[in-house]
Amino acid sequence: MVKNALQAQLLKAGLVDNKKAKKLSKQAVHEQRTGQSNEAELKAKIAQDQQEKLARDQALDLEKKRLLQGKELKAAIVQMINQHKIKDTDGEMAYQFIDDNKVKKIYLNQQIYNALVAGSLIIAKETEGYAVLPKALAERINQKMEGFIIVNNSEKNEQTTDEDDPYAAYVIPDDLMW
Known part of the structure; x- marks a missing residue:
């Protein structure tokens, strides 16, 4: 009936009666069950944290890839300019x-x-x-x-010129120096 060696010793010494021993064993079982449910909650929280971290990491990776593609495109354009x-x-x-x-x-x-x-x-x-x-x-x-x-x-x-412009007939030279 007594599952714990310590409980057996306490019963022999007369410090605890059977009723109190059963109550303690039920309480231990209850704590064990609630501890397992706490473990389940803890595992769920850990899994949720891992999912959030994975989502953040993926967002950071996408941002890094976007920046890298921008730099590569810029380098390609500079190369085109230098070649042509x-x-x-x-x-x-x-x-x-x-x-x-x-x-x-x-x-x-x-x-x-x-x-x-x-x-x-x-x-x-x-x-x-x-x-x-x-x-x-x-x-x-x-x-x-x-x-x-x-x-x-x-x-x-x-660009087309405005027909109502009174100065449309006068062309301004592009090489005009002031």
């Missing part, structure tokens, strides 16, 4: 343009300057400076990622 830029552009003609709210100036030869003003060439931001590129490449770069093309005069040339 027109190399022999140095000349005496100064071409001024705005980049990050600052007026920048590059010196070009007359042929490159005329093509840039006409819109068949564009200026793109390079890692250390600026590069002159063909218009077709600029369209491909803008499709992939914006922010590299600084000057694209073909967009200005395609």
Whole structure:
């Protein structure tokens, strides 16, 4: 009847009677059962914490992958710019343009300057400076990622003039120096 050796010794010594021993054994069984239910709750909490941690880790992995893809795309665009830029552009003609709210100036030869003003060439931001590129490449770069093309005069040339404009007949030269 007595399951515990300690309980048997207490019964022999007369310190505990049978009724109290049964009560203690029932209480021990009850504690064991509730302890198991606490273990189940604990296991459920651990599983839930693991699921939350897994979800956070997956979100962080997606963010890292997205950043890495952005860096790879940026590197690919810089490589395209370096491969396709027109190399022999140095000349005496100064071409001024705005980049990050600052007026920048590059010196070009007359042929490159005329093509840039006409819109068949564009200026793109390079890692250390600026590069002159063909218009077709600029369209491909803008499709992939914006922010590299600084000057694209073909967009200005395609704009239609307002018919009610009294100064429509007067063309402002692009090479006007003040």
